[in-house]
Structure formats: structure tokens, C-alpha cells
Amino acid sequence: MGPGLYLHVPFCLRKCAYCAFFSRPAEPAAVQSWQAGIERELKALPAEFAPETIFIGGGTPTALEPDDLGRLLDGIHNHTDIRNVVEWTCEANPGTLTPEKAVLLRAAGVNRLSIGAQSFDDATLRRLGRMHSAAETSASAALAREAGFEHLGLDLIYGIPGVRGDSFEADVEAALALAPEHVSCYCLEIEDGTPLARAAAAGDLAIDEAEQRRQFEQARRRLGEAGLAAYEISNFARPGCECRHNQLYWSGGDYIGIGPAAHSHWNGVRWGHTAELAGWKRAFEEKLEPAAKARETLVMGLRRTAGWGREEFRKATGFDYDVLRGPEIARLAAEGRLVAEPDRIRLADEALFVSDGVFAELV
Ligand code: SF4
Incomplete structure (x- = not known):
């Protein structure tokens, strides 16, 4: 499998209660200096680098204003050899995806949209600190289809304390009702430094591992029945719709990550960037034995x-x-x-x- 390009968009409208990823509010000055850094890195890509997959992740790429999103996509077109690209994914969050942005992404060549649904229960979404409602997730899926996306992925979270099995089952059914080509189902992790970790430390959250396991197995069974086969622990897809970019990570392939906190593995060397909005540099670099x-x-x-x-x-x-x-x-x-x-x-x-x-x- 050929190499991949990852771009990190470190902006979100607000921090979710469980999230430890590097992201900040999308203030105009911060976006401009981040864009300048991305363009610098795009121009410095190795001459022989011609990715087969591109993944724009975050953060929330769709938190960018249309002009900024356009500038990012132009930068990729102008400075990257995209002739070999067969899969180009962008992550999107409901409530930030507009028809204009969806059309912009599709016209630039993005052919896979991965939507952070997480749950279809508004009370659960609020508990997770998500900015959107379940209705906005369905609306995002619909407008992505209207913009011409044939490959739609939905992310779900299971094992959330206080969310009963039948509520999670309803989440899976609601996701299936949107006919996605791909579903990722992640177990809620309590990450250090997050509001959720503080709630857990205060004894306000009880993780029920047996219930988490039940929900994991239920999702696997139900998604499989619906034609979305498990191809990785947390990932399910219709035949031929598996995410190539992630398969590259799992098979030890080469990829270059640009942007703050991004990681790369290229020609036997691995490196990772510091988490800074501007002027990020290599936090580490190692030649792998x-x-x-x-x-x-x-x-x-x-x-x-x-x-x-x-x-x-x-x-x-x-x-x-x-x-x-x-x-x-x-x-x-x-x-x-x-x-x-x-x-x-x-x-x-x-x-x-x-x-x-x-x-x-x-x-
Ligand atoms: S939208 Fe995603 S990246 Fe942003 S704060 Fe929430 S979980 Fe983290």
C-alpha cells in the first residue's frame, strides 16, 4: 500500500468532556498562523512523496470557515502530488458542516466524510460535552449525501457510564438508519486531564466493564448483521469501504503527518510534532531498530x-x-x-x- 498524508486541524468550537486531543478555539489569528505553518510543511514534503491516501483530521476540520477550508484544500492541491490519491477523507462534526463546506470538500476531491456522531441521544451528547444534537448529525449526513459523498463514516462511543445497553442499541440503530458505508465504535476512555477524569476521580463516574463488553459485542453483532463487517477491533465497513488510510497505520506503512501534534513514519524514521498552534517542531525523532x-x-x-x-x-x-x-x-x-x-x-x-x-x- 502506498504512503499516506495526514493533516491535523487543531480547532474545535469547544472542548468535549472526554477529549485529550490537541485542539483550540478557531480564532482568526490562530487559524492564519496555523495555515502558514501547514503551507510551509506542504512545500517541504519530499519530492518523491505521492500519497495514495489523504486524511484531514482534528480537531474539527469543519470548524474552519469556508475561506480557510478552501485555502487548506488549495494548499494541498498546489504543493502535493495527488495523482495517486484514491481515498481522501475529512473528519466533520455535526453543527459545523454546512452545504457550502460539504460542496467545497467534494469539489476538491475529498471522497470520504467521517462524521463524529458519538451518540444519538441528546442527553448523552450533553453529558459528553458535545456541541450538537442528534438531529444535527442526521442533517449533516443528509447534506453530505446531497453534496455527492458516496462514502460516509459515522463514529460512535460505547461504554459511557450511565448509558444503558438499550440506549446504546438505539444509537446503533439510529446510525444504521443513515446507511453509512463505515462505522467506528470506540470505547469511552477516561483520559488524564479531562473533565471526565476529574469526575471519575471525584467518584462521580463508575465504569462498568461488563456493560462495556456487552455493548461492544452487541455493536459487533448488529453491525455485522447489517452488512458492516468488522475489519478491525473498532471499525466496521461495507465490503470495499474499509478505510485505507487507517489500514496503512495498522500494516506498518509509510505516512507523513503535518500540523501540530502530528506523527510520521517515513523511510524507517518516526517523528512527532509538538502541540503548538504556530511554530511546531519535532518533539522527537527516532530511527527504528x-x-x-x-x-x-x-x-x-x-x-x-x-x-x-x-x-x-x-x-x-x-x-x-x-x-x-x-x-x-x-x-x-x-x-x-x-x-x-x-x-x-x-x-x-x-x-x-x-x-x-x-x-x-x-x-
Ligand atoms: S470535537 Fe473531537 S477533537 Fe474536538 S474537542 Fe470534541 S472530541 Fe476533541
């Missing part, structure tokens, strides 16, 4: 439902996974946490919800 990189790729690829084929892994890393981690693989298979066939390994269904424990033993 081949076996360590291969172990990391092993774990990332096991996030995919299909796991790793032996030959595919050898091609991607130069290693046989049994040479890297043979005894651990055999033990995890004996414990029923991995399925090991002669030439393929994958996570056992029972281990999907507790995959971190498996990965910790393999990396």
Missing part, C-alpha cells in the same frame, strides 16, 4: 480482524513472526487468546475486547 519495528507492526496488524498472514508479515517487515515471538504466540494460542493457523495468526474473538493485554505480551 528493525526487530523492534517489526514487533510493533505485528501488534498493530493484529488489530485487524484478518490478523497477519505469514507471507504478508514477512513482506511488510522482513521477519517471520515465529522467529520474533514464537513462544509467546504459541502460549497465547494455547490460552485461546490468539488463533494460530499454519500460515496466519489473528486475535481470537474472545480477546478482541481485551486486546491490550495480548498486545502487551507481544510487543
Whole structure:
């Protein structure tokens, strides 16, 4: 799979209660200096860099005013070799996507819109600190279709304290009613420094892991029945609508991330940027030792439902996974946490919800 380009748009209307991503209010001066930084980085992309996927993420890319969004898209067109691009995604949040912005994105070549629905229950949305209502999510999906988007993704959050199983089931049904090509279902994480973490520390939030697991399994079953097959722990798609850009991350591919807090992996070097609105620089840069990189790729690829084929892994890393981690693989298979066939390994269904424990033993 060819390389990918990621652009980080670090602006949101307001901070959600659970969010630890780098984002700030979209004040005009901040947007202008961020744009200048993005253009500098676009101009400095390696001459041979011709991405097959582009992912504009955030933050909330659609928090940008139409002029700023247009300038960003022009910058990509003017300074990037986009001839090989087959998938171009932009994240959007309900309440910030207008018909004008949707048309602008589509006309620029964006062919996949990923909408942060999170829940279709207004009380839950308020508890999460989201800025939008469920009705606005449906309206965003409709206007994306009108603008010509044939590939729509919806993000949902499960395992929210106080949200009962039947309410989450209703979220999944409401998402399906919008006929998305792709659904991502993430477990609510309590991230340090967020209002949710403070509520948890004060004893106001009780995480119910058994309920989280029930909701995870219910989503997997229901989305599968509706034709959205699980292809990664948290991701579901109609056949052929899997997100190529994310598959690049899971298969150890090359990508360049531009913007604050963005990460890159290019030609065996990995680096990440500081989280600053202007003048971001490399916070770290490391050359990866081949076996360590291969172990990391092993774990990332096991996030995919299909796991790793032996030959595919050898091609991607130069290693046989049994040479890297043979005894651990055999033990995890004996414990029923991995399925090991002669030439393929994958996570056992029972281990999907507790995959971190498996990965910790393999990396
Ligand atoms: S919209 Fe997304 S990036 Fe912005 S604060 Fe909410 S969760 Fe974080």
C-alpha cells in the first residue's frame, strides 16, 4: 500500500468532556498562523512523496470557515502530488458542516466524510460535552449525501457510564438508519486531564466493564448483521469501504503527518510534532531498530480482524513472526487468546475486547 498524508486541524468550537486531543478555539489569528505553518510543511514534503491516501483530521476540520477550508484544500492541491490519491477523507462534526463546506470538500476531491456522531441521544451528547444534537448529525449526513459523498463514516462511543445497553442499541440503530458505508465504535476512555477524569476521580463516574463488553459485542453483532463487517477491533465497513488510510497505520506503512501534534513514519524514521498552534517542531525523532519495528507492526496488524498472514508479515517487515515471538504466540494460542493457523495468526474473538493485554505480551 502506498504512503499516506495526514493533516491535523487543531480547532474545535469547544472542548468535549472526554477529549485529550490537541485542539483550540478557531480564532482568526490562530487559524492564519496555523495555515502558514501547514503551507510551509506542504512545500517541504519530499519530492518523491505521492500519497495514495489523504486524511484531514482534528480537531474539527469543519470548524474552519469556508475561506480557510478552501485555502487548506488549495494548499494541498498546489504543493502535493495527488495523482495517486484514491481515498481522501475529512473528519466533520455535526453543527459545523454546512452545504457550502460539504460542496467545497467534494469539489476538491475529498471522497470520504467521517462524521463524529458519538451518540444519538441528546442527553448523552450533553453529558459528553458535545456541541450538537442528534438531529444535527442526521442533517449533516443528509447534506453530505446531497453534496455527492458516496462514502460516509459515522463514529460512535460505547461504554459511557450511565448509558444503558438499550440506549446504546438505539444509537446503533439510529446510525444504521443513515446507511453509512463505515462505522467506528470506540470505547469511552477516561483520559488524564479531562473533565471526565476529574469526575471519575471525584467518584462521580463508575465504569462498568461488563456493560462495556456487552455493548461492544452487541455493536459487533448488529453491525455485522447489517452488512458492516468488522475489519478491525473498532471499525466496521461495507465490503470495499474499509478505510485505507487507517489500514496503512495498522500494516506498518509509510505516512507523513503535518500540523501540530502530528506523527510520521517515513523511510524507517518516526517523528512527532509538538502541540503548538504556530511554530511546531519535532518533539522527537527516532530511527527504528528493525526487530523492534517489526514487533510493533505485528501488534498493530493484529488489530485487524484478518490478523497477519505469514507471507504478508514477512513482506511488510522482513521477519517471520515465529522467529520474533514464537513462544509467546504459541502460549497465547494455547490460552485461546490468539488463533494460530499454519500460515496466519489473528486475535481470537474472545480477546478482541481485551486486546491490550495480548498486545502487551507481544510487543
Ligand atoms: S470535537 Fe473531537 S477533537 Fe474536538 S474537542 Fe470534541 S472530541 Fe476533541
